[in-house]
Amino acid sequence: MGYWASLISPGLTMSAAAPDPAPHASVDVLVIGGGACGALVALHLLDTPGLRIALAEPRPLPARGAAYSTPRGEHVLNVNAARMSAFDAAPGDFVNFLRTQPESAGLDEAALAAWFAPRQLYGRYLQARLDAHPAREGLTLLADAAVDVAREGSGFAVTFASGRQVRAGNVVLAIGNLPAALPGGGDVPGLVEAWDYAAVAAVPVDADVCIVGAGLSMVDVLLTLEANGHRGRIRALSRNGLMPLAHAPGTVPQPGGIDELLPLGVRARMRLLRRWAAESVEEGRPWQDALERLRPHVRALWQAWPEAEQRRFLRHAVRQWDIHRHRIAPGVAATVDAMSKSGQFSLQAGRITAIAARDGRLHVDWTPRRGAPRSMSADVVINATGMEKRAARAPGALLPAMLSRGLVAAGPLGMGIATRGEGQVLGADGAPVEGLWTLGALRIGDLWETIAMPELRGQAERVAAGISRGLGSAAA
Known part of the structure; x- marks a missing residue:
């Protein structure tokens, strides 16, 4: 289906019969990326009367993105429903939506709030909120x-892949998490990407599988293979050999602030965090309470470090942070643990040096953290290395084109793009690019923690407010 042949307004339902608009359409705000971030920005922009807003998203439905486009019921949220409202001002909104869904029928209030709901339900929720907005006719x-x-x-x-152009007074880059390239892979015939849910589901049940990466994407792959009754051997490789840890039921933030942490370097902060976790356990509470204590303050903790300490964190502590901070549902953890105990799944720590196809198999050369180089063979290799943090390595055409124009610049330590304030983009000259905004993963260098819904919903609201203020000032 052609790009402009599938553009319609009003509404959000695509139709091949829609008329072809003028070759150079014009809007007040163009949001590039229609996943959760983009959908939320558009939703808040609709609160400003009279705006012409366009939401650009190649997927057939808005509000999905990489995370929420999965059709697989085993892929659940990593946060319980009570904390997944799309709006700071309405903390119970997602739970209220779930009350209307057949998948959650029979759950009482407590169970509903504690539920790690299927991710496909969250995409449905965001689209429902878009559809229900009284001004939705203002969104194309x-x-x-x-x-x-x-x-x-x-x-x-x-400019779009179709070759047509849209002129916009303001642009919001809401492109979400970009997939990282497979280390040592090059062009691997038959390589499967973890975010290609259909391709993972199509892996033959007797195939020997090698998964590269051990984060949340790897967990998704394991869940799908297990749901399909996979019988083949599953091995994973990652640099540290560490997997995400589980949430604990009833976790609440540990009392206290973060003032003690702010002046400390990486090593001293780690020591203090271990002490706080031990204190929680001694008090009969889960260690996770100590991590919850930090959640509202991650931006301040990151920005309090000089560049040298930020680099030290990325070299030595980032994986420990990831597995403790970005946890998985208890039921998911139980499934992964059972696969490991049965011997079907194993995880190795090491670096991949090469992947090549020979004799109908894929051969993975790797070097353990301790020991001599090794090789393993598999029928299928799955890239689960997660998101690409460095702007210079961004896949696709958009960011490289904007970097070459100087319209964006790499963010601190080369991660994401340079921003300021509530999401204004800085150009190659270090000055704000008037009318260009971003949020989410592209702000990782400035904010570090910028991919979870409790952070994203606030960012989306503030970006929309900043754009609306700017448009109001221009009109005056």
């Missing part, structure tokens, strides 16, 4: 991928 869905953004007068000209 563009079903194509943006490949370039260029300055044009006081606004921007955005």
